[in-house]
Amino acid sequence: MKKPSSKYGEEFSEWLDWILDSAEIYDYGRYPVKGMGVWRPYGFKIRELVINRLRELLNSTGHEEVLFPLLITEDMIRRESEHIKGFENQVYWVTHGGLEPLDVKLALRPTSEIPITYMESLWHHSYKELPKKYYQIVSMFRYETKMTKALIRLREVTTFKEAHTLHESFEDADRQVLEAVDIYKRFFDDLGIPYIISKRPEWDKFPGALYTIAFDTLMPDGKALQIGTVHHLGQTFTRIFEVVIYRRDGSRDFGWQTSYGVSDRVIASLIAIHGDDKGAVIPPKYAPIQIVIVPIPSTESEEETDKVWNYALEIERELKEKNLRAKADLDRESKPVDKFYKYEIKGVPIRIEIGPRELKEEKITLFRRDLFKRETIDRKDLLKRIFELFDEIENNLKKRAWEYFKSKIRRAYTLEEAEKIINKESVIIEMPWCGSYSCGIKLSEKWQGIDLLGSSLENIDTKDLKCVICGKPAKTFARLARKY
Ligand code: 5CA
Ligand code: ZN
Numbered sequence: 014m015k016k017p018s019s020k021y022g023e024e025f026s027e028w029l030d031w032i033l034d035s036a037e038i039y040d041y042g043r044y045p046v047k048g049m050g051v052w053r054p055y056g057f058k059i060r061e062l063v064i065n066r067l068r069e070l071l072n073s074t075g076h077e078e079v080l081f082p083l084l085i086t087e088d089m090i091r092r093e094s095e096h097i098k099g100f101e102n103q104v105y106w107v108t109h110g111g112l113e114p115l116d117v118k119l120a121l122r123p124t125s126e127i128p129i130t131y132m133e134s135l136w137h138h139s140y141k142e143l144p145k146k147y148y149q150i151v152s153m154f155r156y157e158t159k160m161t162k163a164l165i166r167l168r169e170v171t172t173f174k175e176a177h178t179l180h181e182s183f184e185d186a187d188r189q190v191l192e193a194v195d196i197y198k199r200f201f202d203d204l205g206i207p208y209i210i211s212k213r214p215e216w217d218k219f220p221g222a223l224y225t226i227a228f229d230t231l232m233p234d235g236k237a238l239q240i241g242t243v244h245h246l247g248q249t250f251t252r253i254f255e256v257v258i259y260r261r262d263g264s265r266d267f268g269w270q271t272s273y274g275v276s277d278r279v280i281a282s283l284i285a286i287h288g289d290d291k292g293a294v295i296p297p298k299y300a301p302i303q304i305v306i307v308p309i310p311s312t313e314s315e316e317e318t319d320k321v322w323n324y325a326l327e328i329e330r331e332l333k334e335k336n337l338r339a340k341a342d343l344d345r346e347s348k349p350v351d352k353f354y355k356y357e358i359k360g361v362p363i364r365i366e367i368g369p370r371e372l373k374e375e376k377i378t379l380f381r382r383d384l385f386k387r388e389t390i391d392r393k394d395l396l397k398r399i400f401e402l403f404d405e406i407e408n409n410l411k412k413r414a415w416e417y418f419k420s421k422i423r424r425a426y427t428l429e430e431a432e433k434i435i436n437k438e439s440v441i442i443e444m445p446w447c448g449s450y451s452c453g454i455k456l457s458e459k460w461q462g463i464d465l466l467g468s469s470l471e472n473i474d475t476k477d478l479k480c481v482i483c484g485k486p487a488k489t490f491a492r493l494a495r496k497y
Contacts, residue, residue, distance in 0.1 A: 014030065014031050014034045014035060015027075015031070016031055016035070017031060018290065019290050020233050020285070020288055020289065020290055021233045021234070022233070022234055022235075023234065025232060025233045025234035025285070026162070026234070028233070028285075028288075029162075029163060029164075029165075029281070029284075029285060030042070030163060032284060032288060032292060032293055032358070033056070033163055033164070033284075035292070035358050036055065036056075036292060036293050036358050036359045036360065037053045037054070037055045037056070037359075038052075038053060038055055038056030038059065038284065038293075039051065039052055039053065039056045039163060039164060040053060041163035041164075042163070046168075046169075047161060047168065048157060048161040048166075048167050048168025048169065049167065049168055049169040050163055050164070050167070052171065055301055055359065056280075058301035059280060059283070059284075059295065059299055059300075059301055060172060060277075060280055062298070062299045062300075062301070063172075063204070063279060063280055063283065063299060064150060064172065064174075066200065066203060066204075066298075066299075067150075067174055067200060067275070068150075070196050070199060070200055071146075071148050071174075071176065071196065074146075074192065074196060075144075075146055076146040076147070076148045076176060077145075077146065077147055077148070078147075078148055078149060078150075079147045079148070079149050080149055080151070081122075081125055081128050081129060081132075081149060081151075082128065083121055083122055083151070083152070084107060084119040084120065084121065084122075085119065085120045085121075085122055085127055085128055086117050086118075086119060086120075087106075087117055087118040087119070087120065088117070089127050089128070089131060090104070090120050090127055092127075092253050092254070093126075093127065093221060093249065093250060093253045095220055095221050095249070096126065096127070096220045096221040096249070096250075097220075098220065099219075099220020099221070100123045100124070100155075100220060102156070102158065103123055103155040103156045103157065103158075104120045104121070104123055104155075104156065105120065105121040105154045105156055106118050106119065106120055106121075107119040107120075107121065121154040122151075122153055122154065123153060123154060123155045124153060124173075124175060124272075124274070125149070125151075125153075125175055125177065126177065126221065126246065126250050126270075126272060127250070127254075129147060129177045130177075130250040130251060130253070130254045130256060130270070131254050133145070133179055133251075133254070133256050133268070134251075134254045134255050134256045134257075137179060137256065137258065137268065138257065138258065138259060139258065139259045140181040140258055140259060140260050140261055143179055143180055143181045143185075143258065143268070144178055144179060144180045144181075144185060144189065145178060145179040146176065146177075146178045146189075147176065147177050147178070148174060148175065148176040148177070149174075149175060150172065150173070150174045151173055151175070152169055152170065152171050152173065153169075153170045153173035153175070153276075154168060154169055154170075155168060155170070156168060162497075163281070164277040164278060164280060164281035165238065165277075165278055165281050165497055166497065167276075167277060170276045170277055171277060172276055172277045172279075172280065173274060173276050174274055174275050174276070175272060175273075175274040176193065176271075176272060176273050176274065177270065177271075177272045178270060178271045178272070179251075179256065179268045179269070179270055180268060180269045180270070180271075181258055181260055181261070181266075181268065181269070182260075182269060183247070183269055185269065186245055186246075186247075186269040186270060186271050187245060189271045190226065190243050190244075190245050190271055190273075193243040193271065193273040194210060194226060194243055194470075197228055197241045197243070197273070197275070198210075200275075200279075201228065201230075201240070201241075201279075202411075203298070204279070204282075204283050204296070204299065205283075205286070205287065205296055205407065205410045205411035205414050206230055206240065206279070206282045206283060206286055206414065207230055207231075207286070207414050207415045207417075207418035207419075208228040208229060208230050208240065208241075209228075209229055209422070209441065209466075209469075209492065210226060210227070210228055210469075210470045210471075211226070211227055211229065211466045211467035211468060211469065211470060211492055212224060212225070212226055212467045212468050212469075212470055213225040213226070213227050213242075213466070213467040214450075214453050214457070214465050214467055214468075215450055215453075216454075217465075217467070218244070219242065219244040219246075219272075221246060221249040221250065222244040222245060222246050222247070222249070223244075223245045223246065223247040223249075224244070224245050225242055225243070225244050225245075226242065226243045226244075226470060227239050227241070227242045227243075227466070227467065228240050228241040228242070229441075229466055229494070230282050230286065230418070231417075231418055231421050231441065231494075232282075232285055232286075232497070233285060233286075234439065235421065235438065235439025235440060235495060236439065236494070236495045236496060236497050237441060237466060237494040237495065237496050237497065238278060238281075238282065238496075238497045239278070239496075239497070240275060240278050240279055240282055241273070241274065241275040241279070242273060242274060243271065243272075243273040244271060244272050244273065245271055246269075246270040246271055246272055247269060247270070248267040248268070248269060248270075249270075250270060251267040251268040251269070251270060252267050255267070256268040283295070283296075283299060284360075286414050287360075287383075287410045287413075287414065288360065291357050291358070292357050292358035292359065292360055293358065293359060293360030294360045294362070294382050294383050294410065295359075295360035295361070295362060296362070296406065296407050296410050297362045297363075297402075297403040297406055297407060298403075298407065300338065300360065300361060300362050301338060302338055302339070302340045302356070302359070302361045303337055303338040303339065303361070303362060303363065303403070304332055304337060304338070304339040304340070304361070304362075304363045304364070304365060304399065305339075305340050305341075305342060305352075305356045305361045305363075305364050305365070306325045306328055306329055306339065306340065306341040306342065306364075306365040306367065307325075307342055307349050307352045307353065307356075307364060307365070307366055307367075308321045308322050308324070308325040308341070308342075308343065308349075308367055308368070309321065309349050309366060309367065309368030309369075310345075310349075310368075311368070311369045313369070317369050320369075320372060321367060321368060321369060321372055322343055322345075324367055324371075324372050325341040325343065325365075325367060326341055326343070328341070328365060328367070328377070328395070329341040331395070331396075332395075332396075332399070335396060337399070342356075349366070353380075356382075357382060360382060361382060362381070362382050362383065362402075362403070362406050363379060363380065363381060363382070363399065363402055363403075363406075364379070364380040364382070365377055365378070365379060365380075366378040366379075366380060366387075371389075375391065375392045375393075376389050376390065376391060376392060377389070377390055377391075377392050377395055379398065379399075379402065381402065381405075381406060382406075383406050383409055383410055383413075384409065421439075421440045421441060422440065422441045422442075422443065423440050423441070423442050423443070424442075424443050424444070424490075425442050425443070425444050425481075426444070426445060426478070426481070427481060428444075428459065428481050428482075431444055431481070431493075432460070435460060435463060439494075439495050440494070441466070441492055441493070441494040442492070442493045442494070443469070443490040443491070443492050444456070444481045444490060444491050444493070445475055445478035445479060445480055445481055445487030445490060445491075446468065446480050446481065446482070446487055446488070446489055446490060446491035447480035447482070447483055447485045447486065447487055447488055448468065448487075448488040448489050449480075449483070452480055452482040452483050453465055453491065455482050456481070456482060456491050456493065457493075460493075462495055463493050463494065463495055464493065464494065464495070464496045465491060465492070465493055466492040466493065466494055466496070467491075467492060468489040468490060468491055468492070469489055469490045469492065473489070473490050475487040475488060475489060475490070
């Protein structure tokens with residue numbers, strides 16, 4: 014695939030396709046079912062490292078992993094009308110078993126509120142068992158009608174982490190929403206993915222939810238990408254499936270729920286946000302290969318070259334003993350510069366270059382992928398320097414990503430001001446808003462292709478500010494952006 018000259022602007026889409034292909038992460042667009050791609054070994058490993066982190070965060074906060082069937086009966090899914098309305102035109106149906114038409118059509122899960130609530134009605138009856146926090150990491154299917162895109166808009170979402178919780182009161186579910194937001198903050202912070210957190214407008218809530226809170230990041234083309242959502246589901250599903258809970262005071266009430274999820278979009282963001290025009294730059298914690306060792310052959314003799322190759326093997330062994338993901342590329346056929354290029358595309362954070370000179374002087378040359386910088390150190394300092402570099406690289410990637418992100422969030426206090434910015438560049442715009450439904454609708458319809466992400470969750474000072482639509486006192490900031 015041809016390499017675009019930049020990852021920014023209109024070339025981003027090609028850049029993403031190029032990197033997923035040439036770094037052998039995810040093969041997309043060639044498998045003969047639209048919207049579905051193939052994780053290749055290198056990509057699968059990144060995915061696994063990301064999932065491991067997510068599991069750690071969920072397990073350590075009292076979440077329990079479960080595994081539900083993929084299929085849902087038609088009558089189950091039709092029982093909640095608002096929910097099915099939201100998903101109706103996105104559901105894949107299984108209609109046959111072999112040659113026989115099925116008596117009951119079966120849906121491939123587009124999400125699992127329905128099956129999970131159904132089983133909760135059989136499992137949980139008392140406040141003493143609550144809260145319950147379940148999660149699963151599974152494939153989910155949505156027949157997306159907007160343009161599909163590798164990892165960003167899939168029809169089979171292969172890394173759908175969905176959490177579903179059950180509580181005895183509205184307040185406890187409200188508290189759970191905050192815990193979920195906190196968990197996702199820690200998750201995205203760890204990945205170095207910047208975000209803003211917004212309360213979605215009424216018309217953009219998850220079908221059946223009381224309210225939805227979303228994490229958005231920015232892709233290098235300036236479009237906002239929703240990378241995670243947290244929903245307060247109220248009693249919508251527990252009412253339908255009669256999850257009745259005995260409460261502390263002896264009364265009975267339907268349970269209260271939340272759900273929250275992230276997907277393959279997180280991995281797309283990790284790659285897109287840290288990468289550069291030369292390829293991916295994977296943070297050390299998530300890099301399948303953290304250190305690649307490239308031996309440089311001698312120009313003098315074969316014997317000398319053999320020694321360098323042994324030196325490379327020795328270093329690989331030493332690093333692996335410390336549980337570092339190191340790889341010595343000992344291929345004798347290909348040239349060092351071709352190896353450099355290959356691992357730069359793959360985003361390996363540190364490269365070790367050793368040749369006859371390093372061997373003789375007991376030195377090691379290190380190359381940092383993020384800054385494209387070389388340094389030569391004493392061999393004995395290798396481990397210490399590598400661990401330092403891991404921290405430095407992680408912090409640099411994080412800092413760089415947040416600086417870029419913050420530079421793309423702008424305030425405007427009138428519609429004219431906003432329009433000037435919008436015509437010039439693709440950013441997230443914040444404007445004073447009274448918070449009303451009608452002004453929100455007007456804002457979201459004001460400019461073609463620019464949507465309302467919602468309002469800031471944190472209290473931003475709006476004293477003396479006026480809603481850009483109606484002129485009444487502003488209660489919050491509305492955020493608008495081009496959206497995936
Ligand atoms: N049951 C709830 C919580 S898990 C739910 O399904 N919420 S969702 O519809 O908002 O999906 C959760 C997250 O999955 C979204 O925030 C988005 O980041 C991601 N997602 C949704 N659809 C797709 C898709 N077609 N391709 C890739 N990621 C998707
Ligand atoms: Zn208003």
